[in-house]
Amino acid sequence: MSRCTRSRSVGLWLKWQMQLSKIQHEVSELEVDPLWADPGAPNPELSSSAQLHVGCDLSQAVFFVDNFPPSDLSKIPPVRSHQRDSYPPGPSPIRTHGSAASPSHQHSFYNQTSTQSNTMCSSCFAIPSISIKLIGTSVALLYGQRSLTANSHKYTRRITFTVSFLISIALSGIGIFLFVLSVNPELRRRNFVNLCVGQNLKGSPLDEHRCGILNEGNVTGRVMEFGAGPGTNFKCWENTNIQVEKYVVVEPNTYFEEKLQAEKQARGLEFPLEFVGLKGESVDIAEDGTFDVVVLTHVLCSVDSPEVVLANADRALKPGGRIIFMEHSKELREGTTVWYLQQVAAPILAIVGNGCKFLDMRSVIEGYLSNDRFELEMLDFDAPMPKMMTFARPHVKGVATKR
DSSP states (O other): OOHHHHHHHHHHHHHHHHHHHHHHHHHTTEEEOGGGOOTTSOOTTSOTTOOOOOOSOTTOOOOOOSSOOGGGGGGSOOEEETTTTSSOSSSOOOOOSSOOSOOTTOOOHHHHHHTTTTOOOTTSOSSOHHHHHHHHHHHHHHHHHHHHTTTSOHHHHHHHHHHHHHHHHHHHHHHHHHHHHHHOHHHHHHHHHHHHHHHHHHOOTTHHHHHHHHHHHTOOEEEEEESOTTTGGGGGGTTSOOOEEEEEEEOSOTTHHHHHHHHHHHTTOOSOEEEEOSOTTTOOOSSTTOEEEEEEESOTTTSSOHHHHHHHHHHHEEEEEEEEEEEEOOOOSTTSHHHHHHHHHHHHHHHHTTTOOOOOHHHHHHHHHSSTTEEEEEEEEEOOOOGGGGGGOEEEEEEEEEO
């Protein structure tokens, strides 16, 4: 292959990557109209040279693009805001008994993809687009370095090839790892548990904010926590005289149950702990209006519908009860370093981070809790995160008291 041909191939590959990223960015947070919700159904408004299919599970946003011209982006069917229109304020009408399945009438992009049971249309890629990008980039890097160093000294060429080869192997390895996780829900859940437990053991500068808002919210009485993970919040009550009558954990990943009990014992906490292995959207609040506190920390980003979870939290609370929350948020200032890092991290986090997404959490929380039934106090802050997690710096925390 000539140098000109190799350079042109690399250029076409990079152009395709940029085009694919643009399409994903446009579609990833939108809710597709139910009439076009079937990922296998072609859209009559799109040209024959462009089809977009969505498939696989919650952790994947899979796109098949064939010469997708920019003009076709305007022909994507009508969309509705997932945050504003899907669920009106007020108690959730959904009452499921013992089922972890999402409500059948929800039409969010993520729920539509998760109900396909990994069934793909015939023309869709069966692997996440991030894996394709990483493996493709590794191949382009190997070919590209040969063109750049063609006239260099042989030792320079050898060193450049060795470095490029090692980087390519690393990128391909990450891509394959993400693919394996994406198609193996069991492995993905176990990996997420190990990730959370390891982070909890190391501790974090964010614990100061975590414990601060929990103490400010006064966790007492009957408590319900959505997405407790390995019991990361329990460290805030070690060596304290916390007065908890009952602690109910709603957590769909049942591998966390053993870790929760172990963490509770390690922190010397004596309150009774009940584990409910369901999604926050699917839990049946049988004892409406009987809880004093609902805790939400780093959970709303990974649920199918934050609005339904907040509705269930509302239903669980008695008058005067409190919702205590701390969530990472989307960087709204486009073009900043954090914004770019979030664009890079988003497809990876969706797989390794339990389906976590970057949402405008202030808008999500205000959309449900900012009304005459709640007194809402919320603060935006930059969390002290490790350099490798700079993308997660934007945070919100606060307390919503039910009137």
